[in-house]
Amino acid sequence: MFWMMLGVFGPILLIGFFFARRQDRINRAMTEMEHAPPETGYVGPHRPGPS
Template structure:
């Protein structure tokens, strides 16, 4: 009984772990893309009268 439960739940847990790691990498990459690097400065339209 123990081995049957182990055979069912271990693959499910491993799949969850793999997808959680993948999602974490994607989340970190998106967070890095949102933060501009310090040497970039302001990148956008330079229109007079707008700050």
């Protein structure tokens, strides 16, 4: 019974953990960009402002 449950829910949990880890890495990178030193300059899309 344990192996059957593991076979059913194991892949779902693995996929969930994979995407949670990926999202955590993205969140950490975005936080680092927000706290970048001022000499880094503007990092982002270059779009014209309102005229």
